[in-house]
Amino acid sequence: MEEEEEKNEKLSMVILSGDMDKIMGAFIIATGAVAFDMDVTMFFTFWGLRALQKKKHTGESFFGKILGLLNPGGIDSLAPSKYAFGGLGNWMFKKMMKKHNVTPLHELLQNAIDLGVNIVPCQMSMDVMEIKKEDLVDGIGEPVGVGTFIAEARESQITLFV
Numbered sequence: 031m032e033e034e035e036e037k038n039e040k041l042s043m044v045i046l047s048g049d050m051d052k053i054m055g056a057f058i059i060a061t062g063a064v065a066f067d068m069d070v071t072m073f074f075t076f077w078g079l080r081a082l083q084k085k086k087h088t089g090e091s092f093f094g095k096i097l098g099l100l101n102p103g104g105i106d107s108l109a110p111s112k113y114a115f116g117g118l119g120n121w122m123f124k125k126m127m128k129k130h131n132v133t134p135l136h137e138l139l140q141n142a143i144d145l146g147v148n149i150v151p152c153q154m155s156m157d158v159m160e161i162k163k164e165d166l167v168d169g170i171g172e173p174v175g176v177g178t179f180i181a182e183a184r185e186s187q188i189t190l191f192v
Contacts, residue, residue: 048077049111075152094160
């Protein structure tokens, strides 16, 4: 009789926010779960996609170009959810984080990729916001629909919404 292969526990996360502190928390939780031998899927949708975008303008239609101009993306340009102060908050938090040896966001993203976190962008959000796959950072999964994420989350022991 063959032994049944033991499956890792799973963590599934929906990343809706594009706020620096929420993205940071999501990556810390995801990499922490990997350290506990969990399989992790992070589903990035709407404003959460900003963390996966290369720093560039996107969009093809008039409205898409306006959105791309207002929302150029780039993980290092994300603002905190409070005390953004027109960009000053981002600068201030980066200084404070560096002083306390906190890993910068772009390194947290790369660590997650390197550790095998399944990072997937939402295809519908990409379509609505006119973001193409080539506008996203390298090393992440192919865009998927919500059904794919639901199937993954259904098997998870932990599901989080950030």
